[in-house]
Amino acid sequence: MSITAKNIVKKFGSFTALDDVTLEVGGGQLVAVLGPSGSGKSTLLRIIAGLELPDSGTVLYHDEEVTDSHVRERNVGFVFQHYALFRHMNVFENIAFGLRVRRWPKDEVEHRVNELIQLVQLEGLGRSLPSQLSGGQRQRVALARALAPSPKVLLLDEPFGALDAKVRTELRQWLRRLHEEIHVTSLFVTHDQEEAFEVADQVVVMNHGKIEQVGAPGEIFEHPANPFVMDFLGDVNVFHGRVEGGRVMLGDLAVDYPDQPHQEGRTATAFVRSHELEIARSWNGRGSALKAEVVQVNPARGVVKIRVISADFGLALNVDVSWDRFTELRLSVGDHVYVAPRRVRVFVEDYAI
Secondary structure, eight states, X not given: OOEEEEEEEEEETTEEEEEEEEEEEOTTOEEEEEOOTTSSHHHHHHHHHTSSOOSEEEEEETTEEOTTSOGGGTTEEEEOTTOOOOTTSOHHHHHHHHHHHTTOOHHHHHHHHHHXXXXXXXXXXXXXXXXXXXXXXXXXXXXXXXXXXXXXXXXXXXXXXXXXXXXXXXXXXXXXXXXXXXXXXXXXXXXXXXXXXXXOSEEEEEETTEEEEEEOHHHHHHSOSSHHHHHHSSOEEEEEEEEETTEEEETTEEEEOTTOOSSSOEEEXXXXXXXXXXXXSSOOSSSOOEEEEEEEEEEETTEEEEEEEETTTTEXXXXXXXXXXXXXXXXXXXXXXXXXXXXXXXXXXXXXO
């Protein structure tokens, strides 16, 4: 079951939540909608679900237009951030609720619910109340309830946002495995970039009611379409300078930029991810580097995060180094270092490398 939203516009008073948004989700795909607060991602999800009506535009499930169809007619499974479980019902009855409303026969309800309890790995907890479950278990109950009537489409709005970091990591890995097993067309909203990139087949990046880029996770990370996407995805250092004569000049740094060979100068913005900066106590003279001073050292699990300030450039930079490299350098606050980019992404109007 594919999903198509065409030219969707939605306003709340003078605020434009969605501005001529078009999105296609292929059948069986798991697609993440990613963006900052207020970007329109949850509004788009609610319109696709039928919980909101667009001011203009159309929504199709496969080739069937459902723009004006009531949510009950769309056969959509919806999972909210805060579970929305019935506190007085046990796990079994929470999952069975939608099936009983649809008047499924008793034996079919029992078979389907037991099947789902096994699918979401909650065996032995069918008679437990939500208050007796962990947050991760409650969210799996909510997902099982959404899947119970075999929906055409599964929609998830910040499904793991209320959980702690460890449980979120476990659940998103579990959701990916579950999707590979059931292959229901799924669209989920998140502001967690790591979550979107780990779970989804395709990622949709939104900002100010518009779609900035759609693509596979690797494509978007390696080839961001514009400065917003680059800046939004991960820890980046931003440089401002000019391009001229095939080079971009960023203060004391000079980087080759063959896409602009002409001599006339143009304003440029360059982005370097924190793990793409090289840091050293001395410089070998090959290429250009910034002199800087270490102002903060923060061991952060798999990497060591080092913050430096370049007085000449007037710029603070974040550098991620491996533990092996950090042990080799033995850096401390106050040490003088040299910093140079291994990779730079430059945006000059419509040009980018």
